[in-house]
Amino acid sequence: MEEYEDESDINEQIFHNNVREQIIFLLLFILLYLLSFATLCRFKRKGREDYFSTDEDEITVYRISTWLCSFSLAVSILAVLLLPISIVSNEVLVNYPNSYYIKWLNSSLIQGLWNYVFLFSNLSLFIALPFAYLFTESEGFFGHRKGLMARVYETFTVLTLLGLVVLGMTYVIAALIDKDKSSIQTILSFWTYYLPFLYSCISFFGVLMLLVCTPLGFVRLFDVVGQFLVKPQFLRDLNEEYFACALEEESLRRRFKQAQKTGKSYVDPAPMALESEVPIKDIDYELPTNLLRLKNGELQFGLGKRLKEIENRRSVLDKQRQTSSFRRNVVYPVAMLLLLGLTIIAVLLVVQNTLSLLIGIKALPISSKQFTLGVSSLSKLGLYGASLEILLIIYLIVTSSIGLYTAPCMKKFRPKPKSTPFSLVIGNCALLVVISSALPLLSKILGITNFDLLGDFGSIEWLGNFKIVLLYNLLFATASTLCVVNKFTAKVRRELYNRIMVFLDIKIEHPQSVSSTPPPSIQKCE
Known part of the structure; x- marks a missing residue:
């Protein structure tokens, strides 16, 4: 009888914990969804053909598509916040293990958060955003009665055909990469093999994009900060x-x-x-x-x-x-020194991670064990080291976003307040989902944090490839160093080049006068 009561108590405790976790996830996602919806309302175009149409079906279509885009944008924000939330939770449990107010914070909660982000990222990329785009472009099949359901049928049909094409391409790519798993039986294992494989390919593409955007953002961030802060008076009048x-x-x-x-x-x-x-x-x-x-x-x-x-x-x-002299002469230099310091620290950590991989001190970023939250601090410096990791992760998020949207090729793709067409809104949401899903991988690959990638993020196969991880670290460190050095030495090199060209022009135009005219001291002696 006592064993039955103990078992019922354990099951009841598990049930209550699960309900509590789902309520926390729901509240967090509702908050992020409202923030995403407000952001989309700020940027989407208030055009007659999109939102002020007299057709009720057209209004309903764009309203549903806006909801799907808000869902995807909320998922991308949550993916960006995965590592900071996890690191803060671990440090709180390490420093306050017996506190009554944080009993709800445990490994199951953080593990479930990572699993939900992975699931919702796949839903956003492969279902929600393609459906939103096809839904806005649909008109219904030819010969059928026009209306909302006709557009829904057409969207589902086109989306199904598109899914079959993507599945076929995924099977071909997987067969070329891993021939051992290219059998007829593996075609049916879509959820366990092909979907994670397809997501790993997209995350690899996102990591490659971050390899270009983040070093570019290191440089562009100085210009962006300079636009909002006033430079000291001795540098400009x-x-x-x-x-x-x-x-x-x-x-x-x-x-x-x-x-x-x-x-x-x-x-x-x-x-x-x-x-x-x-x-x-x-x-x-x-x-x-x-x-x-x-x-x-x-x-x-x-x-x-x-x-x-x-x-x-x-x-x-x-x-x-x-503006006051304090903001001009103190705030601006401190902000620039802070940005330069964070960039140098990030590059030094990448160099240290590269050397550790070469020597064999550090393992590859693929997850090989189950991480338990609150056992020990992630950094040797304790709370200060964890705070530095969070600051560097946020810095990488900001620089990658600035580098992405200030690139010359993104000029036409860049959203503008109250004037962005809905097709560009959908494209930007898809791009943000790809980039945000790759940010945890970027932080782990570069050695910015020691927090393990949980859930299916840690089972991405290319993270266990030593050559890819090492080459990525080398390229990132080299590109970041060259961008920063070029930023601070461009004016000096340009001035030296101009002086040399002026001297060469004078020497070419008047070769005899330059070579035959003796120095003033010799003329005086003569």
């Missing part, structure tokens, strides 16, 4: 820049009013420096470099765009002039 910008704004405003009155296709009077005219950047309509050649109303358009750009720059300079 804000008053001079402000008054020059104000004069240019007044001149453009006069030319714009004159062009509106006369309607002519030329500027009168002509600008003093024609070569100084530059095309307006970051607009869809490319303007010629010389405003004198604009015709048929393009003159007013060009002057208006240029005037708006100058007005924005003048307002920014005015705000920078009014």
